[in-house]
Amino acid sequence: MTAESTNCLVDSLAGMPTQSSPAHRTAQVPVSHHAIATWCVALSQGTTPIEWHDLRAPLAMLQTWTMPVDPTALQQASLHARVRQLATRCGLTAIVATDYDLEALGEVRPGDLLVERSWIDSVSPLKRSRLGRGHFVTYRFEYSNQAGDPVGRLRTTSFYFAPSDVKPGSSVSETGHAPTASSPVNLSPHGEALEVPLTRSLIVAASFASRDHEPVHHDHEAARAQGLPDIIIGIITTAGLVGRFAMDLSTTDRQPRRLVLRLAAPAHPGDVLSFTGHVERNPASSVVQVTGTTERGPHVFATVEFAAPGTP
Numbered sequence: 001m002t003a004e005s006t007n008c009l010v011d012s013l014a015g016m017p018t019q020s021s022p023a024h025r026t027a028q029v030p031v032s033h034h035a036i037a038t039w040c041v042a043l044s045q046g047t048t049p050i051e052w053h054d055l056r057a058p059l060a061m062l063q064t065w066t067m068p069v070d071p072t073a074l075q076q077a078s079l080h081a082r083v084r085q086l087a088t089r090c091g092l093t094a095i096v097a098t099d100y101d102l103e104a105l106g107e108v109r110p111g112d113l114l115v116e117r118s119w120i121d122s123v124s125p126l127k128r129s130r131l132g133r134g135h136f137v138t139y140r141f142e143y144s145n146q147a148g149d150p151v152g153r154l155r156t157t158s159f160y161f162a163p164s165d166v167k168p169g170s171s172v173s174e175t176g177h178a179p180t181a182s183s184p185v186n187l188s189p190h191g192e193a194l195e196v197p198l199t200r201s202l203i204v205a206a207s208f209a210s211r212d213h214e215p216v217h218h219d220h221e222a223a224r225a226q227g228l229p230d231i232i233i234g235i236i237t238t239a240g241l242v243g244r245f246a247m248d249l250s251t252t253d254r255q256p257r258r259l260v261l262r263l264a265a266p267a268h269p270g271d272v273l274s275f276t277g278h279v280e281r282n283p284a285s286s287v288v289q290v291t292g293t294t295e296r297g298p299h300v301f302a303t304v305e306f307a308a309p310g311t312p
Helices: 008-015 033-043 059-066 079-089 200-209 220-225 235-250
Strands: 023-026 094-104 115-123 132-144 150-163 194-197 258-263 272-281 285-294 297-307
Touching (some): 008 079, 008 132, 079 115, 079 132, 079 150, 094 235
Antiparallel strands (some): 023 115, 094 258, 115 132, 132 150, 258 297, 285 297
8 A cells, every 4th residue: 555545535534424414315225014025034144033013123134224225326336335336445354344323212123214414533543454455444334214203323333445365264453453342251150052053154144134145145255255264243243142142131122222232253164153141130231241253263242232121
């Protein structure tokens, strides 16, 4: 990367949407039972048979509803896609998601047609990680239904970078080291854990069910071009698996009201993603601290918050 290109992305994003002037997009298709069921089956959500007549949209699907159905349709390009194009022009040809903070503000129901407001929250200076050199771009999204009622918000960060030589198991963080959990994550008192074999089918099917068409989640050669040994699981898929484990561990059938996660080492086909955690209960909520690891090391650290029974 040349000296002239170090500020290329920062300069290119100068005219992009801001909080005072956000981008607006309306979903191309409404929320549907079919889409929810497809996603839940792809992730094997829950340990009991799905109640097909009473499907609720999982919180981890929030971003999915306004993603383009056809990722090649330029007139429907998401803010992510627009930044991706600019980053590529600046020589930052690779991308990985690093952070995800979802908050539910209302229920998303089949038939809803969601509206998205989005903007760029921040762009880091040029950073070096084990994956390469690039910029962390943080986005914010606000979602409402067709009646204008808020249903959720999202803060997410992606790393746009020029690939360098990568050793299997490398993580992406601003320091080049795997992030550490804010508090230790232990086995629950009953020793519950969840092991998810990451098959190629699961990673690809869940990516498409999430409308996350980033090639690194389904195209082996694209992943190799980023310096990775194989495709990687998407952050929306990881969020879905975290939510599944947290619901089982907290013995609730309620969707989380907040899900916050940070990714460490990528996870690939053939890995076994093992989740452990514990529940912290108080009168207003229960909080599940979760860690997910593979043979390569930590993959995700997460906090999942549920409202206590009888509270909103």
